[in-house]
Amino acid sequence: MNLTELLDSTASRWSPKPAIIEGDSIVSYAELVERIAALASQLQALGVAPGARIGLSYPNSITHVALTFALWRINAVVVPIPVECTDEELSGVAATLRLEAILARRRRGTSVSVQPEVFFTRLTPDLPADNHGLNIAFIRFTSGTTSARKGVVLSHETIRDRVLAANQALRIGPADTVMWCLPMSHHFLVTIVLYLTQGATIVLARHVVAGPFLEAVNRWRGTVLYAAPFHYALLARDASSAGICSVRLAVSTTCSLPEEVAVDFHRRFGLPLAQALGIIELGLICVNVDDPAARWNSVGRPLPDYAVHIRDPDSDGGGEVLVAGPGFFDAYDNPWIWREQLMADGWFATGDIGRKDAEGYLYLIGRNAAVINLAGRKVFPEEIEAVLNRHPAVRESRVYGTAHPRLGEVVEAEVALRSAIEPDALRVFCRAHLSADKVPSRIRMVHAVARTAVTGKVRRPIAPPVA
Amino acid sequence: MSDLTHVQARLLEFLRGEVFSPQTAVSGDTDLIASGFDSVSLVSLLLFIERTYGLWVPEREITEATFKNTRALAAVVVRLLDERQSAS
Numbered sequence: 001m002n003l004t005e006l007l008d009s010t011a012s013r014w015s016p017k018p019a020i021i022e023g024d025s026i027v028s029y030a031e032l033v034e035r036i037a038a039l040a041s042q043l044q045a046l047g048v049a050p051g052a053r054i055g056l057s058y059p060n061s062i063t064h065v066a067l068t069f070a071l072w073r074i075n076a077v078v079v080p081i082p083v084e085c086t087d088e089e090l091s092g093v094a095a096t097l098r099l100e101a102i103l104a105r106r107r108r109g110t111s112v113s114v115q116p117e118v119f120f121t122r123l124t125p126d127l128p129a130d131n132h133g134l135n136i137a138f139i140r141f142t143s144g145t146t147s148a149r150k151g152v153v154l155s156h157e158t159i160r161d162r163v164l165a166a167n168q169a170l171r172i173g174p175a176d177t178v179m180w181c182l183p184m185s186h187h188f189l190v191t192i193v194l195y196l197t198q199g200a201t202i203v204l205a206r207h208v209v210a211g212p213f214l215e216a217v218n219r220w221r222g223t224v225l226y227a228a229p230f231h232y233a234l235l236a237r238d239a240s241s242a243g244i245c246s247v248r249l250a251v252s253t254t255c256s257l258p259e260e261v262a263v264d265f266h267r268r269f270g271l272p273l274a275q276a277l278g279i280i281e282l283g284l285i286c287v288n289v290d291d292p293a294a295r296w297n298s299v300g301r302p303l304p305d306y307a308v309h310i311r312d313p314d315s316d317g318g319g320e321v322l323v324a325g326p327g328f329f330d331a332y333d334n335p336w337i338w339r340e341q342l343m344a345d346g347w348f349a350t351g352d353i354g355r356k357d358a359e360g361y362l363y364l365i366g367r368n369a370a371v372i373n374l375a376g377r378k379v380f381p382e383e384i385e386a387v388l389n390r391h392p393a394v395r396e397s398r399v400y401g402t403a404h405p406r407l408g409e410v411v412e413a414e415v416a417l418r419s420a421i422e423p424d425a426l427r428v429f430c431r432a433h434l435s436a437d438k439v440p441s442r443i444r445m446v447h448a449v450a451r452t453a454v455t456g457k458v459r460r461p462i463a464p465p466v467a
Numbered sequence: 468m469s470d471l472t473h474v475q476a477r478l479l480e481f482l483r484g485e486v487f488s489p490q491t492a493v494s495g496d497t498d499l500i501a502s503g504f505d506s507v508s509l510v511s512l513l514l515f516i517e518r519t520y521g522l523w524v525p526e527r528e529i530t531e532a533t534f535k536n537t538r539a540l541a542a543v544v545v546r547l548l549d550e551r552q553s554a555s
Binding site for chain 2: 181208212234341375377406407439
């Protein structure tokens with residue numbers, strides 16, 4: 001099974017319909033499939049073989065989508081790399097996941113031009129990647145050097161299953177126009193792939209500031225918004241009189257929705273925000289389509305195909321959220337660990353703390369602190385710690401997310417020093433090695449960082465909920 | 468006026484050091500959005516302003532006009548600082 005087959009069958013039914021709109025350029029389903037086919041033959045001619053892992057470092061665009069499907073068409077594996085990553089971060093991903101090439105908008109040393117703004121750079125991994133016989137479509141890189149779980153491996157079948165499961169609640173179809181502003185390198189499967197296999201139109205927002213975004217919603221009669229609380233906060237404070245009356249569903253994802261944003265957005269546009277719970281390893285587990293107005297602070301009831309269990313609830317009913325259902329990740333790499341080795345009982349422990357009400361609505365009361373959710377991007381503490389620890393003045397460090405009323409969470413760090421250094425100097429050092437969003441906004445100097453007693457690993461407490 | 472110059476200099480220093488690549492020449496008149504100032508940059512800049520001036524730029528001010536260039540941005544920051552001072 002290959003995900004391009006799903007797109008082909010949608011495209012044959014809806015061939016003249018716009019698939020993606022970027023600025024003034026409108027690409028129909030028929031044209032999108034043609035572009036994909038052309039890119040696929042070019043990539044094949046460059047020697048991209050089935051199973052080859054290819055890094056994709058490309059900004060939101062029609063080309064980003066076409067390149068992903070083109071790689072799938074020739075059975076290659078897509079590894080998205082955020083464009084804001086530094087060269088050093090990119091090399092780290094390439095080495096860890098044994099990428100054979102990078103596709104990017106920027107020219108590098110030995111790159112070959114595939115199209116005017118698409119450059120292909122061949123790499124030489126130390127060892128060939130082992131896909132363990134799996135029909136892999138996608139590997140999402142999740143963290144740096146110290147964590148054992150570096151890449152989340154997803155097969156074509158897995159992605160199909162989670163897309164179909166998610167659409168039981170989202171009900172995206174050919175009548176929908178989705179307004180898109182999240183980074184595709186962080187969000188692609190239960191979003192872009194879902195929309196395109198269901199015949200919807202995607203409008204790529206030029207910028208996240210409210211004015212141009214609302215203009216685009218009204219110009220293209222958007223029906224679905226899918227964004228982070230940060231984006232909804234910008235829209236909620238828009239001072240113009242522009243409405244969004246064509247929108248039927250506004251999903252808030254990536255981190256807890258602050259009450260103020262929920263209330264202000266609802267008041268400003270007359271539409272409640274529906275919170276969702278999506279997890280890289282699992283897919284879209286919950287989205288509050290049933291009662292977003294009264295229960296704005298719930299991520300909703302689990303979608304029909306998923307079961308959610310609260311482990312060892314305390315007296316308030318709060319405990320760790322466990323999930324069972326279809327389309328879960330196939331494995332972690334590198335080292336390779338099969339999903340079955342980690343969840344023998346069929347339940348995946350999310351690390352999030354939550355409780356359910358009498359009607360089965362799930363409320364998250366603490367997020368998995370191993371991931372920092374910053375305005376729609378996922379940031380992994382280990383890779384920032386690895387950089388801090390390399391500074392000669394640093395003995396050890398601990399990076400964590402702190403609730404921020406607007407952004408969800410922000411990156412902060414505790415650092416134990418060997419010799420004196422100013423926090424600003426450490427920040428500049430971080431920026432030299434990491435993308436801007438990963439630079440800790442606050443660095444606290446401590447005598448020793450908190451560690452867990454059992455493993456000696458840096459302690460990752462459950463982050464408190466956003467107030 | 469000296470406030471404005473000072474704020475603009477700090478913003479430029481931050482943008483040059485932590486947001487744009489060294490190849491991008493950023494001056495007070497550089498159109499930020501046209502130079503690749505995206506939502507990652509926006510978040511980093513908002514956090515910088517919050518950290519430096521204890522000021523969260525309110526969402527109503529986050530418009531295309533504010534991010535036109537560093538001069539416009541500095542003017543907004545100075546106005547917000549003045550408003551805060553006269554309110555207290």
